[in-house]
Amino acid sequence: MPRTESPPPRPCPPPEAVREALLGRATSDLLDFLSTHVSDCPTCAAVVEETHAAPPLLAALREAPLPSLPPANELADLSSRLAGIIPPPSSVHLPDWVGPYRVKELLGAGGMGIVYRAEDMALGRDVALKVLRPGADRDPRYLERFAREARALAAVHHDHIVTVFQVGEAAVDGRSVPFLAMELLRGQTLQDWLRVNPPPPARLVARIGRQAAGGLAAAHARGLLHRDVKPANLWLEAPVGWTDESDGALPAVARMKLIDFGLARAADDGGRTDGRAGTPGYMPPEQTRGDALDARSDLFALGCVLYELYTGARAFPTDGSFPAPLRLTNAATDMQTRLAALIERLVALDPADRPATAAEVERELIAAEAEATGPLANRAWRTSLRRVARWSMMAVTAVVAVAAAVVLLPIHDPVPDPATAQAPANIRGTPHPFPDGPPDDEWCRNVTHRPPKEQFKLVTAKLAELNPGFTAKDASGWIEPELVIRFTLRSNAVRDIRPVRGLSEMKFFGVMGVPPDGGNLTDLSPLAGMPLKYLTLHDQRNLRDLSPLKGCPLVHLDVRRTAVDSLADVPGEWLEELAVTGSKVRDLSAVARMPRLRKLECDGCPIESLEPLAGTGLRSLLADIRTHRDLTVLKRMPNIERVNNVSLAEFYRSFTVTD
Numbered sequence: 001m002p003r004t005e006s007p008p009p010r011p012c013p014p015p016e017a018v019r020e021a022l023l024g025r026a027t028s029d030l031l032d033f034l035s036t037h038v039s040d041c042p043t044c045a046a047v048v049e050e051t052h053a054a055p056p057l058l059a060a061l062r063e064a065p066l067p068s069l070p071p072a073n074e075l076a077d078l079s080s081r082l083a084g085i086i087p088p089p090s091s092v093h094l095p096d097w098v099g100p101y102r103v104k105e106l107l108g109a110g111g112m113g114i115v116y117r118a119e120d121m122a123l124g125r126d127v128a129l130k131v132l133r134p135g136a137d138r139d140p141r142y143l144e145r146f147a148r149e150a151r152a153l154a155a156v157h158h159d160h161i162v163t164v165f166q167v168g169e170a171a172v173d174g175r176s177v178p179f180l181a182m183e184l185l186r187g188q189t190l191q192d193w194l195r196v197n198p199p200p201p202a203r204l205v206a207r208i209g210r211q212a213a214g215g216l217a218a219a220h221a222r223g224l225l226h227r228d229v230k231p232a233n234l235w236l237e238a239p240v241g242w243t244d245e246s247d248g249a250l251p252a253v254a255r256m257k258l259i260d261f262g263l264a265r266a267a268d269d270g271g272r273t274d275g276r277a278g279t280p281g282y283m284p285p286e287q288t289r290g291d292a293l294d295a296r297s298d299l300f301a302l303g304c305v306l307y308e309l310y311t312g313a314r315a316f317p318t319d320g321s322f323p324a325p326l327r328l329t330n331a332a333t334d335m336q337t338r339l340a341a342l343i344e345r346l347v348a349l350d351p352a353d354r355p356a357t358a359a360e361v362e363r364e365l366i367a368a369e370a371e372a373t374g375p376l377a378n379r380a381w382r383t384s385l386r387r388v389a390r391w392s393m394m395a396v397t398a399v400v401a402v403a404a405a406v407v408l409l410p411i412h413d414p415v416p417d418p419a420t421a422q423a424p425a426n427i428r429g430t431p432h433p434f435p436d437g438p439p440d441d442e443w444c445r446n447v448t449h450r451p452p453k454e455q456f457k458l459v460t461a462k463l464a465e466l467n468p469g470f471t472a473k474d475a476s477g478w479i480e481p482e483l484v485i486r487f488t489l490r491s492n493a494v495r496d497i498r499p500v501r502g503l504s505e506m507k508f509f510g511v512m513g514v515p516p517d518g519g520n521l522t523d524l525s526p527l528a529g530m531p532l533k534y535l536t537l538h539d540q541r542n543l544r545d546l547s548p549l550k551g552c553p554l555v556h557l558d559v560r561r562t563a564v565d566s567l568a569d570v571p572g573e574w575l576e577e578l579a580v581t582g583s584k585v586r587d588l589s590a591v592a593r594m595p596r597l598r599k600l601e602c603d604g605c606p607i608e609s610l611e612p613l614a615g616t617g618l619r620s621l622l623a624d625i626r627t628h629r630d631l632t633v634l635k636r637m638p639n640i641e642r643v644n645n646v647s648l649a650e651f652y653r654s655f656t657v658t659d
Contacts, residue, residue: 098179099170101129113146117184120165127165130180131172146178152261155222157551159505159531160215161258162235185257191231194308202336203372205310207482208234210365211256212302217358218553219258220295226261227293229301230282231308233260281318285349288320296351299361303346303354310339315347322349339368439466439498447502452479455503459487462499469493478508488512488536492519498526505531510558513539518561524548537562538579546570559583560601566590572597580605581622588612603644613637631655 010033017030094116095103101118107128108115118129132146150167157163166181190208199205212234219226226233235257278287284300287293307315307325315325325347328340342364348354355361437443439462447458460475474491477484486508487500494511509532513519518541527535528548535552537543538560546559547569554571558579565584572594579601586605589612591597600613601622610623614636621643625634634640643651 095172097170098129098131098172098177099168101127101179101181103129118181120181126184127181128184130182131177134173134175143178146180150178150180152219152222152224156219156224157553158215158218160211160256161218185235185237185259187235187237189232189259190234190236190256190305190309193236194231194312199310199312201372202310202339203369205306206336206339206365206369206372208236208256208309209302209306210362210369212258212305213299213358213362213365215256215258216295216298216302217362219261220298220358224261225293225295226258226298226301227283227287228260228278229258229298229305230279231305232279233258234305235259280320281314281316284351285322286351294351295357296354299346299354299358300348300351302358302361303343306339306343307347310343336368336372338364338371342368439501441501444499444502444504447499448504452482452484456484456487459484459499459502462502463489463494463497466496466499467491467493490514492517495520495522497521497523501526501530507532508534510534510536511540512536513541513561515539515561517541519543527552533574570594591616591618598639610634625655 013030013033094106097103098116098118100121102121103116103118104126105117106114107117113130114133116129116131118127119125120127132143150164154164154167162185163183164180165183167179168181169176169178171177200208212229216226216229237255237257278301280288282301282304284297287297304315307313307328311326311328313326316322328343342355342361345354346361355364443462447455450458456475456477456479460472463475464470464472470489470491470493474489474493476488476490478486483505484503485506487503487506488508488510489497490512492513497511500506500509509527509530511519511521513521518539520542521537521540522542522544524537524543524545525548529551532549532552533554534556535549535554536556536558538558540559540562542563543559544563544565546564546566549557550569550571552571553574555574556577557570557575558577560579561582562580563584564580565586567578567580567585567588567590570578570590572590574596575594576596577599578591578594578597581601582604584606585602586608588602588607588610591600591612595617597616597618599620600618603622603624605624607624610625610630610633613621614633616637617639618637619639619641621634621637621640622645623630623643625631625643634643641648646654
């Protein structure tokens with residue numbers, strides 16, 4: 001019987017043919033071919049993924065005559081119309097292991113990547129594990145993009161950006177596969193929420209916006225631009241256990257996280273590479289033209305999201321054009337003045353008319369949220385958030401990739417105003433009965449899901465249980481409607497601070513010893529990884545090890561009158577104020593890696609030399625300045641304004657050599 005040879009493999013169709021297929025203008029034969037071909041061909045998968053941002057396609061859609069154009073809302077994200085072209089998750093092979101992670105189930109699959117739910121066997125926690133598709137790992141473009149994601153995600157740690165735990169490479173089915181292990185997110189995207197819910201009240205628009213702005217500020221400060229901010233890339237997170245049976249109060253839910261940094265670019269490439277990639281209707285005019293981008297481009301997209309979130313309508317159409325949007329004062333009757341003005345500035349077509357930094361926008365939105373105080377506008381919003389919380393117990397979504405930007409100002413949470421913040425009285429009474437047991441990870445998670453006032457009581461009661469001699473009257477703090485923002489302990493009896501991990505979003509923390517004896521705190525490991533910005537630990541006579549603070553985004557650190565003898569472990573990237581007065585610090589060379597440090601108090605320390613301070617950006621210094629050599633260093637500090645609590649000019653007039 002004659003041997004039948006297999007037909008030669010069918011070549012890839014031209015990119016134009018793939019784009020036509022996505023618009024429904026292709027033969028059934030081509031569609032059948034693409035339905036199986038795309039999963040094995042990184043080149044065609046790239047065309048599928050990038051089609052939604054291709055300017056030639058958008059131009060073609062505006063031409064006439066055209067056969068049966070899809071609805072405008074579908075054009076906003078053509079990549080979402082690929083059902084049947086990218087294979088469904090059920091067709092993806094499920095490996096048993098990827099490196100140290102045991103794979104449990106598939107969460108999602110796209111043209112480039114696959115995301116699994118996996119278990120971190122070392123820490124006993126579930127993670128979202130992203131790997132490249134088979135075939136994609138042989139394409140340099142995909143490898144470069146995946147590496148860019150990994151670098152960007154690993155560089156940014158912030159409450160409102162998806163967190164990466166590990167970047168690595170592992171052998172899977174005989175091939176070496178790069179992977180990202182990231183936090184497992186529960187909830188849904190803002191886009192999914194908007195499809196079925198009415199616009200929320202102004203106060204919650206401002207809250208969601210300032211969380212997103214905070215995440216952007218952190219990314220921008222690391223030199224990253226997102227370039228694709230839109231509702232589909234904002235994740236609405238809600239705590240497990242908040243259901244319709246709740247009492248109706250709004251806890252710290254709807255925490256927003258930036259996801260999908262796949263179009264991110266570094267600031268040093270000017271945002272020019274692939275400058276037109278993005279989503280029409282959200283990307284600014286300069287991005288549509290392919291011009292250089294900066295932080296204001298991301299802020300334009302955020303403004304479009306806020307406009308849509310409040311009004312229920314898009315600021316700009318999805319065809320890439322930019323007609324003047326409806327003024328918010330006309331579009332929304334109960335819009336607060338500050339919020340309306342800010343959003344209108346954000347969506348300005350000229351970048352020069354927009355706010356300069358995400359940190360500035362974050363501060364504006366904090367003020368707007370305070371202005372829009374009052375009860376929730378409608379029960380529909382509360383019900384919708386409860387629905388998110390229910391879904392979060394079943395649905396866990398995929399993780400993302402990261403992006404490029406401009407180094408901007410750091411993010412600052414303003415010190416709460418005692419006139420508006422709720423300052424609880426000293427809390428008295430017996431320890432709260434829930435939850436029982438040691439303050440381990442499970443205990444802290446349970447506390448996190450409680451209302452803020454109850455969080456404060458639970459943590460205080462557990463501290464009293466673990467630290468004999470400490471009583472609830474030694475604790476105080478500031479509580480806002482959605483979180484405990486400050487927690488302060490004034491006692492010499494505090495040794496074990498593990499319970500404070502239950503205050504997962506706390507920004508201000510302090511354990512102050514009481515002279516003359518001082519406190520006995522030595523172990524700071526419970527603070528590792530917390531989002532602390534202001535930390536006060538003075539008068540702790542045995543405190544020496546600051547290494548657990550690495551990774552905390554500290555802006556202010558006070559370790560006066562402690563046993564600290566080295567600044568090597570102080571996280572200095574964001575630090576603006578540092579007080580080590582009366583400590584055992586001898587060497588100030590670590591100050592050179594604290595680029596934002598503006599105030600230093602180091603008097604009463606056995607400092608060997610002030611030379612490391614020369615050339616720094618310090619504006620205020622408290623130090624034992626005795627010799628002409630010290631004075632010479634002072635004159636080489638270009639920004640110094642105050643020395644030892646007086647103006648620089650006054651200090652020079654009163655300076656005398658003392659040794």
